[in-house]
Amino acid sequence: xxxxxxxRGMHDxxxxxVHVWQELEHQIRRQLEAYxxxxxxxxxxxxxxxxxRSIGDVTDIVEKEMYTFEDRNGDLLSLRPExxxxxxxxxxxxxxxxxxxxxxxYLGPMFRHERPQKGRYRxxxxxxxxxxxxxxxxxxxxxxxFTARLWRTLGLRNLRLEINTLGTPxxxxxxxxxxxxxxxxxxxxxxxxxLRRLYDNPLRLLDSKHPDTAAVAREAPTLFxxxxxxxxxxxxxxxxHLDTLGIAYTHNPRLVRGLDYYTHxxxxxxTDELGAQGTVCAGGRYDGLVEQLGGRATPAxxxxxxxxxxxxxxxxxxxxxxxxxxxxxxVVPAGAGAGPEAFALAERLRDELxxxxxTLNCGGGSMKAxxxxxxxxxxxxxxxxxxxxxxxxxVVLKPLRDSAAGQLTLAQQDLPAxxxxxxxxxxxxxxx
Ligand code: ATP
Ligand code: MG
Numbered sequence: 075x076x077x078x079x080x081x082r083g084m085h086d087x088x089x090x091x092v093h094v095w096q097e098l099e100h101q102i103r104r105q106l107e108a109y110x111x112x113x114x115x116x117x118x119x120x121x122x123x124x125x126x127r128s129i130g131d132v133t134d135i136v137e138k139e140m141y142t143f144e145d146r147n148g149d150l151l152s153l154r155p156e157x158x159x160x161x162x163x164x165x166x167x168x169x170x171x172x173x174x175x176x177x178x179x180y181l182g183p184m185f186r187h188e189r190p191q192k193g194r195y196r197x198x199x200x201x202x203x204x205x206x207x208x209x210x211x212x213x214x215x216x217x218x219x220f221t222a223r224l225w226r227t228l229g230l231r232n233l234r235l236e237i238n239t240l241g242t243p244x245x246x247x248x249x250x251x252x253x254x255x256x257x258x259x260x261x262x263x264x265x266x267x268x269l270r271r272l273y274d275n276p277l278r279l280l281d282s283k284h285p286d287t288a289a290v291a292r293e294a295p296t297l298f299x300x301x302x303x304x305x306x307x308x309x310x311x312x313x314x315h316l317d318t319l320g321i322a323y324t325h326n327p328r329l330v331r332g333l334d335y336y337t338h339x340x341x342x343x344x345t346d347e348l349g350a351q352g353t354v355c356a357g358g359r360y361d362g363l364v365e366q367l368g369g370r371a372t373p374a375x376x377x378x379x380x381x382x383x384x385x386x387x388x389x390x391x392x393x394x395x396x397x398x399x400x401x402x403x404x405v406v407p408a409g410a411g412a413g414p415e416a417f418a419l420a421e422r423l424r425d426e427l428x429x430x431x432x433t434l435n436c437g438g439g440s441m442k443a444x445x446x447x448x449x450x451x452x453x454x455x456x457x458x459x460x461x462x463x464x465x466x467x468x469v470v471l472k473p474l475r476d477s478a479a480g481q482l483t484l485a486q487q488d489l490p491a492x493x494x495x496x497x498x499x500x501x502x503x504x505x506x
Contacts, residue, residue, distance in 0.1 A: 140185075140187065178206075230384075237326065254272060268287040308338050336360050412436050
């Protein structure tokens with residue numbers, strides 16, 4: 075029978091790398107808490123209409139990347155391609171947005187039917203952050219300070235911040251007209267898709283990955299000249315904050331985001347070390363979206379980090395955490411499997427040292443085979459409980475990682491205290 079395989083672009087994350095994910099998620103969570111952000115958990119499936127109304131009909135995501143299906147009730151649903159729409163939907167639905175400040179975050183899989191390649195998958199994971207109710211550039215700066223600190227904490231290097239402003243809807247409308255005029259005059263040089271989008275969504279042409287269109291886009295006028303005073307003041311203040319915070323940035327006047335709803339600030343954290351998929355975090359302000367989805371006008375800003383890309387970068391830069399083996403591998407060479415004495419000892423150790431990592435050898439095996447297994451788990455110590463030890467009420471403690479340290483025999487009741495002392499002195503010990 076032909077084996078069933080995973081779907082193209084949707085990957086298993088195996089135990090040998092999952093610790094990198096866990097450590098990354100742990101650091102992100104810890105820092106989000108430290109900055110006063112609250113987690114929100116959202117469904118993975120929403121009405122298709124939600125994405126069409128927020129992301130926009132004339133975007134890659136809605137036109138060709140969504141997993142859309144009719145469910146058994148005949149409702150048109152989509153797997154979420156991103157989290158902002160669902161977060162805004164939930165905020166409006168539960169009255170979280172009006173007249174209050176919300177700092178929210180979520181983590182989870184997103185789904186886009188893209189061409190799979192390095193750093194681009196059909197199921198991928200994002201941590202998203204959304205802040206509602208703060209109109210000024212102080213919150214924009216806070217988000218950037220947050221991400222800059224996160225890269226430092228994670229030990230990531232060579233990430234650069236590109237930043238731009240898309241202004242208010244009014245300045246954007248003026249710019250739109252100017253762009254259409256510019257591209258219209260160069261129609262023969264555009265690819266068919268760009269031509270089709272020219273009148274619906276000319277800003278998207280700036281983002282085009284088609285070489286011909288990209289070449290024309292490189293010479294296009296920038297929005298900066300169309301900025302009104304308010305937009306310029308917002309942007310200038312943000313740059314002042316970044317200077318104060320010591321966060322380096324490049325103003326890239328051609329940076330536009332893939333999604334339609336952005337206003338004012340847009341930004342990306344980019345690396346050259348991941349090939350073509352170098353953006354690990356992207357975001358911006360979307361002051362119009364809450365109202366567009368039926369809520370009362372609420373200023374908002376958000377970002378999303380691609381966790382696959384961050385994991386790849388951590389591994390590439392040698393900053394990924396090491397896998398953590400057990401503290402103790404309990405070797406029980408007495409009979410066919412772990413006996414009552416072994417369980418009693420294991421459970422007693424777990425009672426006394428609640429964060430102890432202990433693996434009990436189940437399934438029997440010779441002393442030699444069990445010691446081999448112990449070594450393979452990366453355990454720090456083997457604790458041996460054979461027939462002689464059971465009879466004498468002792469155990470043998472054998473360090474596995476420190477060749478200089480010898481093994482010792484001790485009374486079973488002395489083991490918890492000894493382990494507590496030894497593990498506390500090591501990073502990753504039970505009291506970390
Ligand atoms: P791109 O231009 O690379 O397609 P995007 O504008 O579609 O990016 P966003 O929607 O802003 O990306 O998503 C935020 C982040 O999520 C990206 O910067 C990236 O790190 C990650 N991401 C987006 N799409 C994918 C994907 N298909 N596979 C893996 N990560 C992704
Ligand atoms: Mg995309």
